[in-house]
Amino acid sequence: MSTASTVAAGVYPKAVKGAFRRAKDGIAVLLLAVYFIGPWLRWDRGPGTTGQAVLLDLDAPRGYILWMEIWPQDIHYLAGLLILGVLALFATASVAGRVWCGFTCPQTVFSDIFIRIERLCEGDRSVRMRRDAKPWTVGKLARKTVKHAGWLVVSVLMAVTFTFYFVEAPEAVARYLSLTAGPWMLATVATLTATTYILGGLAREQMCNAMCPWPRIQSTMLDDHSLVVTYQAGRGDTRAPRRKSQTAEQRFALGLGDCIDCNQCVQVCPIGIDIRAGVNADCINCGLCIDACDSIMDGIGQPRKLIAFDSFANHAARRREETVPTRILRPKTYILGGLMGIAAVGLAVTFAARSTLEIAVLQERAPLFVTLSDGSIRNAYTLKISNKERRDRQFEIGVAGIPDLSLRLGDHDTGGASEHITIPADSIAEYRMFVAAPRNVPDDAVRLTVREVGGEADLSRALSFFSP
Numbered sequence: 175m176s177t178a179s180t181v182a183a184g185v186y187p188k189a190v191k192g193a194f195r196r197a198k199d200g201i202a203v204l205l206l207a208v209y210f211i212g213p214w215l216r217w218d219r220g221p222g223t224t225g226q227a228v229l230l231d232l233d234a235p236r237g238y239i240l241w242m243e244i245w246p247q248d249i250h251y252l253a254g255l256l257i258l259g260v261l262a263l264f265a266t267a268s269v270a271g272r273v274w275c276g277f278t279c280p281q282t283v284f285s286d287i288f289i290r291i292e293r294l295c296e297g298d299r300s301v302r303m304r305r306d307a308k309p310w311t312v313g314k315l316a317r318k319t320v321k322h323a324g325w326l327v328v329s330v331l332m333a334v335t336f337t338f339y340f341v342e343a344p345e346a347v348a349r350y351l352s353l354t355a356g357p358w359m360l361a362t363v364a365t366l367t368a369t370t371y372i373l374g375g376l377a378r379e380q381m382c383n384a385m386c387p388w389p390r391i392q393s394t395m396l397d398d399h400s401l402v403v404t405y406q407a408g409r410g411d412t413r414a415p416r417r418k419s420q421t422a423e424q425r426f427a428l429g430l431g432d433c434i435d436c437n438q439c440v441q442v443c444p445i446g447i448d449i450r451a452g453v454n455a456d457c458i459n460c461g462l463c464i465d466a467c468d469s470i471m472d473g474i475g476q477p478r479k480l481i482a483f484d485s486f487a488n489h490a491a492r493r494r495e496e497t498v499p500t501r502i503l504r505p506k507t508y509i510l511g512g513l514m515g516i517a518a519v520g521l522a523v524t525f526a527a528r529s530t531l532e533i534a535v536l537q538e539r540a541p542l543f544v545t546l547s548d549g550s551i552r553n554a555y556t557l558k559i560s561n562k563e564r565r566d567r568q569f570e571i572g573v574a575g576i577p578d579l580s581l582r583l584g585d586h587d588t589g590g591a592s593e594h595i596t597i598p599a600d601s602i603a604e605y606r607m608f609v610a611a612p613r614n615v616p617d618d619a620v621r622l623t624v625r626e627v628g629g630e631a632d633l634s635r636a637l638s639f640f641s642p
């Protein structure tokens with residue numbers, strides 16, 4: 175099976191109806207609904223915190239996704255989610271090539287919207303091509319102006335909605351309406367508006383072919399059993415237009431195939447590919463050429479699937495007049511599925527078991543230690559304690575490990591080896607911590623203990639301690 179990477183210049187995709195078109199529309203509506211409605215969904219987390227279901231509050235700083243609260247220290251969970259997403263992308267590509275590109279990629283979804291606006295303002299493919307070939311008129315200018323205005327409105331809506339994920343949506347709307355939106359909000363809207371307009375409206379398929387690295391990466395995931403959009407050359411060739419009332423038998427007798435060379439498959443392609451030239455690395459597996467060809471086959475009374483999702487193995491077997499069953503489950507997909515399962519379970523278990531108390535200790539190194547008047551040695555630290563529960567909690571902070579230790583937390587100083595502090599709900603407390611010990615402290619002998627008063631949290635950590 176040959177592969178090609180050529181696309182036509184100046185693509186005017188024609189409208190098409192069919193199962194893949196409906197699937198693309200359904201997925202796009204779902205994704206857009208999630209994106210645009212998402213910031214307006216509420217989630218009751220109790221008083222004193224955000225009620226927005228999904229929010230990345232950069233001031234807090236905290237991320238909220240429904241019941242989950244992600245602190246800066248939990249960033250590795252996001253890395254885990256990213257790994258899970260990449261594995262899912264690899265698994266999808268290994269099963270069905272670039273279907274991510276054809277159905278769910280934001281570039282595809284927004285390009286589709288922009289193409290619809292274009293059709294609405296300037297007509298379908300042939301009308302648009304004719305009009306573009308003619309000199310400029312007031313009508314043509316007006317149509318193009320309305321189209322670009324429509325593209326801009328969609329781009330602005332997309333960009334403004336993006337900021338709702340960082341500033342509570344009602345508050346963000348109030349800031350925009352009262353012209354008090356901060357510079358970063360305006361800069362984000364300007365940048366995203368420009369990129370959406372340029373990539374979705376002007377660059378379109380050039381983004382997929384020339385700028386996005388995924389097509390090159392995903393091609394390494396394909397194997398003989400991956401499903402990609404292919405043309406059955408053995409059945410379709412030799413191609414020739416069909417004369418009125420010409421039967422399949424008459425065509426067969428003339429050595430002609432089922433392809434009537436109507437070019438519909440090329441005209442509907444958003445990338446401008448002629449899939450009949452061979453499997454194409456630029457093909458986004460959107461299936462629109464299948465819809466176009468199926469409707470032609472229905473019209474001439476021939477079986478569908480002259481163009482279809484098919485495997486390289488079956489394509490080769492067909493030349494020997496055999497068929498090879500579709501194999502979704504094979505070693506590669508088992509491995510990728512297994513890795514996804516492990517990553518998902520690992521993430522879920524570690525997230526569910528994560529502590530609601532975290533401590534971080536940073537030792538001060540200038541000076542490394544201070545010798546006190548009684549001859550003891552004092553080290554200084556910065557202690558951060560995160561209380562991730564929605565209630566105030568009291569903790570006993572102590573040092574242990576050797577006799578005669580003393581601890582001071584900021585201005586708290588009881589002269590003993592422990593202090594009691596209360597940390598407000600859902601917050602991080604930071605203290606300057608001083609630990610004093612006799613001379614000659616053995617390595618790792620001093621331990622910091624944090625115990626919740628009346629609670630279960632109980633942490634202990636070795637403190638490095640410098641002495642002369």
Ligand code: SF4
Nearest residue numbers: 443457458460461463
């Ligand atoms: S060749 Fe067919 S499946 Fe590939 S991008 Fe074009 S229309 Fe979509």
Ligand code: SF4
Nearest residue numbers: 433434436437439467
């Ligand atoms: S739509 Fe089908 S019949 Fe028409 S040119 Fe394409 S492959 Fe041939």
